[in-house]
Amino acid sequence: MKSLKLTFPEGPAHKAPMEIFQMGLSGGMKALMLVSGLIALGGCITIKAPEDKIVIELNINIKQEVLYKIENQAQDTIEKNQGIF
Amino acid sequence: MKKQAHTLFHAAAALAALALVAAPAAAQRDPAYQAARTAGQVGEKMDGYLGAVGSIPAEVDKIIKDLNIKRKAVYTQGAQGAGVSVEEFAFGAGCKNIRDTAPGEKYQAPDGTWKTRAAGQPPQRDTRCP
Numbered sequence: 001m002k003s004l005k006l007t008f009p010e011g012p013a014h015k016a017p018m019e020i021f022q023m024g025l026s027g028g029m030k031a032l033m034l035v036s037g038l039i040a041l042g043g044c045i046t047i048k049a050p051e052d053k054i055v056i057e058l059n060i061n062i063k064q065e066v067l068y069k070i071e072n073q074a075q076d077t078i079e080k081n082q083g084i085f
Numbered sequence: 086m087k088k089q090a091h092t093l094f095h096a097a098a099a100l101a102a103l104a105l106v107a108a109p110a111a112a113q114r115d116p117a118y119q120a121a122r123t124a125g126q127v128g129e130k131m132d133g134y135l136g137a138v139g140s141i142p143a144e145v146d147k148i149i150k151d152l153n154i155k156r157k158a159v160y161t162q163g164a165q166g167a168g169v170s171v172e173e174f175a176f177g178a179g180c181k182n183i184r185d186t187a188p189g190e191k192y193q194a195p196d197g198t199w200k201t202r203a204a205g206q207p208p209q210r211d212t213r214c215p
Contacts, residue, residue, distance in 0.1 A: 064213040074177040077163040082113040
């Protein structure tokens with residue numbers, strides 16, 4: 001009876017160095033990467049608050065039908081409490 | 086000469102009619118509140134409440150806060166009777182409050198800015214207003 005074993009036994013685990021160093025980039029390339037990184041940072045979009053007043057649509061969920069329905073009641077309410085309107 | 090007198094009479098009649106229309110609401114207002122409205126320090130907002138237009142004296146600010154509390158109480162009661170939310174009822178009342186502003190008074194237009202009610206012209210109101 002044959003004992004089972006892996007065809008290609010893996011070597012022991014090891015820490016691989018980061019690829020960027022492995023690639024052996026030249027000094028020039030590294031500088032270019034740094035510069036492009038800086039450009040990218042400088043290219044950030046700055047969002048400024050608009051000069052105009054921000055319009056907030058109040059009670060957007062209020063339906064026109066509701067306003068028609070309460071039209072007379074609202075009129076009565078205003079007429080009965082004229083001092084505060 | 087006769088024609089001129091006729092025109093004058095018409096102008097006077099028109100003025101009297103205008104005063105009659107504006108009178109009921111204005112008659113019951115507190116004089117300080119009415120003065121603040123006429124001065125454009127207080128405006129009618131779309132949400133049914135009063136707002137301060139620009140920087141205003143502390144007394145006027147107090148009037149606004151006081152009236153808005155009273156309005157909220159009235160709107161709450163009205164909303165319960167109508168079976169709608171307080172905001173909905175208040176908005177409906179705001180439509181009318183803006184409609185009933187007198188020329189020279191301030192109101193909030195749909196774009197959120199303060200406008201002065203022009204004589205003989207309807208105010209700019211929300212399209213949902215009846």
